[in-house]
Amino acid sequence: MAPAISCVFLVALFSTSCEAIASSDQMCIEKETNKTYNCENLGLGEIPGTLPNSTECLEFSFNFLPTIQNTTFSRLVNLTFLDLTRCQIYWIHEDTFQSQHQLDTLVLTANPLIFMAETSLNGPKSLKHLFFIQTGMSSLDFIPMHNLKNLESLHLGSNHISSIKLPKDFPTEKLKVLDFQNNAIHYLSKEDVGSLQQATNLSLNLKGNDITRIELGAFKSTIFQSLDFGGTLDLLVIFKGLQNSTVQSLWLGTFEDINDEDINFSVFDGLCEMSVESMYLQKHHFFNISSNTFHCFTSLQELDLTATHLKELPSGIVGLKSLKKLVLSANKFSNLCQINAANFPSLTHLYIKGNTKRLDLGTGCLENLENLHLLDLSHDDIETSDCCNLQLKNLSHLQSLNLSYNEPLGLKTEAFQECPQLELLDLAFTRLRVNTAQSPFQNLHLLKVLNLSHCLLDTSNQHILDGLPVLQHLNLQGNNFPNGNIQKTNPLQTLESLEILILSFCDLSSIDQQAFISLKIMNHVDLSHNRLTSSSIEALSHLKGIYLNLAANHIGIIPSGLLPILSQQRTINLRGNPLDCTCSNIYFLEWYKENMQKLEDTENTFCANPPLLRGVKLSDVTLSCSITAVGIFFLIVFLLLFTVVLIFAVKYFLRWKYQHI
Template sequence: MERQLLCSILFCQLIFLSEPSPSSEIPCVLIDVGYDCSGHSLQSIPDQLPSSVQILDFSFNFLPSIYNSTFARLKSLVHLDLTRCGINWIYEDVLQNQKNLETLILTGNQIVFLAMNSFNGPLALKHLVLGQTSVKDLKRLKSDDLNSLETLDLSDNSISTLDNLNNFIWYKMKTLNFQMNDIHNISAPEVSALKYSRGLDLSFKGNRIVHIEPRAFESYDFNSLDFSGCFDGETISTILSGLSGVRTNILKLAVYEESAKTYITSDSLHGLCSISVTELDFQMLHFPDLSSATFACLTGLRKLNLRRAHLELLPSAITNMGNLTHLFLDENDFRNVCDVNAHNFPSLTHLSMKGSRHELLFQDSCLRNLSELKFLDLSHGRLDTGSYCCEKQLDGLANLLYLNLSYNMAISWSSVPFRTTPQLKLLDCSQLKFSYDSSNQGPFSNLPHLQALNLSKSNLNLSDPRLLEGLQGLRHLTLTGNIFNKGVISDAEMFKHVPLLETLIISKCGITAIGDDVFHNLTRLTYADLSDNHLGTVSTSAFFSLRNIQLNFARNKITIVDVERVAGLEGTSKIDLSYNPLVCNCSNIKFIDWSQSQQDKVIFLEAP
């Protein structure tokens, strides 16, 4: 009786081996070369922290005032996060001992007093985050201490003017964020210093811009400009006039989801003719007079984002967008894939039409002009392919590498549905119920280059040995939510077609038993997920090797583990037995003894 009680105690303790024990001395978690002390209501830096700490997350604590002695001992700091610490007062030289500090995050502190020499000390402070800190103007920042800045985040404050922007050094700056402030007017003198930056990401997102001095940004060179949510249908032309002569890789002119309807006419976009841009974001706008004239000035455009732009079709004749490579049309009102008029975009490599709001007809050869297309996403909609899919619908897409058809209505495959797309590497058919003729060959028989296949919750017949035929190059296979016949995997015939498989996910498949040697053809398997099934035992004999493999048996019905089944785990191999009803008695004594000596091999977590 005593021995049984001892077994129960030992095993119940073993269940929590993976959980870190809280320290009574220091309420912080060791992370890499630093500590996470966030969210403990600390009012000072713990004395137990080593002075060599380089990364310190001290967010969500309480430091109403910061003095030059607050961090004096931590001279090796490189990254300091003080998000929402209730900081109101920051005195002189608070960082005088942190010569190596590169990142300082002060988000969410309502700073009442900021001394002129607050940031004196670091020799190369690169990233300064002052979002939601009640900053009203740039005078509060002494630029002499910030000559090495690469990131300056002033988002969500009360800044109304860009005065004193010229006091900063800009040739190192990479990111300048003014989003969600009170900036209404921008003059040429205010931003003149930005002319010396190269590749800057500049954001005015969420400011209600009324006026930009014409050509204020002429000859400036940016990586990205974000004016999302800054305009209405009338002021967008004012913004484009102010940007006349600018060069930028990315220009964002989107609106917020909760914004009032913003109607953009073709005439208001004429200012784009004097802007050099390669990627344009028009998300959630309305185009009442969409025509070829709308796109007249976009000759150099490579990427165009029209997600949720309330479109039913694109103009049939657009003659100047031959360089476009990426087109995003997600969540629009198209009723036919042909309404994209693909012949206008001969260089297109990426096309996304996921989340169509209406039933989307996919007719034969709709995209045949897109011979360069590599990425096609038609997921999360109500795709209607007519009788059979998808050989004729994908006609002309011989170079397609990625195809996503997931979360659509039930369809029927043609005899070889992907005959016209033999180069596919990734195919996602999850949540897509499909049927096919299994009498001749598998539906993927002509896809030798396919590396990842997702067939989760597709109502598959997993007893068909030809299902995976032709997939000799497959590396990752997901079959989650498909039921094996009678809950038993006993035939290795199906898996002989995928000898290079590295990841196999067969969770939630109603599996009750696995036969020996079932996965012996999978000599390269490194991860197998059999979680959320009905297994009563650990079936490691099914695998080719137990060296360097991760086995997930979580959330099954395993009560007793035969130690001989797991003793062969070698190298980096691990087995996850979390949330199984493992019994706390001596029936598991051998497994308990083995687990105590092999704690790095077993993962235990109790149900919450």
């Protein structure tokens, strides 16, 4: 009978009353305490009274404010950023922002503006960024000019504007960005461009306007940071109009299916009459290039020929000897040697990514590029059984190499011996076949960043990461460890300089307590999307102040003994775990509420157990784990019964002892 009584007692003793106190959700999401709020798409017709007066940044798009008056935002005197995108605003009255003296950025994108009062922008003392994109505007006279002397960027895209001429008194002294993309501008006169002369190093965006005529000399003696004529069909018009001008970046790319004709290379003769540092010619058709095609490109430092249908570049090209950066992505090369790298002896950055044909690396195709610092060969379907010393011959100054998203690569010992200066190596989503027990990276003594995500790496090879004394960032996402366990002896042990470790999606179920003991300076550990339980947290006991991502694991109950390890970290993400919200986890739940400032993504961190609280945010749960009245009753009954049984047992024992004297 005693065991039965004990069971009844235990059930009663640990019976708890469990209730969830869900606080009413704020309509607006607080992104930074008392400063930044997101009120997007809530169907609001006014500014919520719950927003504090100290609000500085307010995202209020996709609400309903057909008319804005001087009382609409009067309480929010500290606003610096205000986004009113798609709020169906028609009227902006006098002195609307008279109280917002610190307003820096105002976004009025996609509002059908009919009227803006002359004094509507009088309040802000330092308004720098104005967005009037897709407002139906047809004339710049619509914009109130008062109080815009500090304006740095004006965005007017997707309207019906036909001229870039600014009003006579429009302040341009500090203007750096003027965006007219996708308007109805087809002609640029001297007078139009002349209205911008007080702006220095201006970036002017005319993309999608299809300029058909520029008055001769319109851009004479002007200096621009950037000019974007993207989508303009007739490049001859552009180069003639830009004679005697200075432009740091000139964008002349076109759009898909707009221009199917081969480019007439004679249009580039106009470059001889102007100064350009960077030119972008994406998606034009480059066929039959001759050695003299680029003879006017001598001042160019950067050239982008992305998706220009190139199959080969001839040798002996004139005009590109000074080129520092070349982009040949999304073209049709079959072999890397077809770019004839000797044409660009000064090159420091080369991008050939997303080649539309399988790219053969050849042998020594880039050996003339001894100054090359960055090489991007990602998404090229490259496959080789012996990478990469023959292919990267003489690239001794290379610092960044991207071979991600390619076909299987075979790596031998010191596979990157030709590139001892490498600081970044990206092999993500490229299957690696390591043909040696030694590390293929062991000569990379300066490597700081190594991306091996989804490489199907053989992590049972204890030496695969040897020889990386200064490695700081290692991404092993999507690689599996033997039996889902990182043991005490593992390939990470030699990486004593490691600061960032990513082990998400590695199908991990456990981590030995000593697995990371040699990694003493880590500050970022991502263990998300695995099968880890709370016991693996012990492996991090020697680390303090780290960002710890444990999202989407199998963590249910976190014992009180592990809470000090979590307490000593900077930021923790527990989203997507089957977290227990019963009294069995009470110590963790109390800790959770007391340490909300450490926790990330709390809006999506929910209870999984018990069923009644499934889907409730942890921050909204309050448990009462004291003994209930029923529990007290059973405890008293148990104690009485226990006392009676004990008395009878003592009497029986004494009687038995007396009888055997």
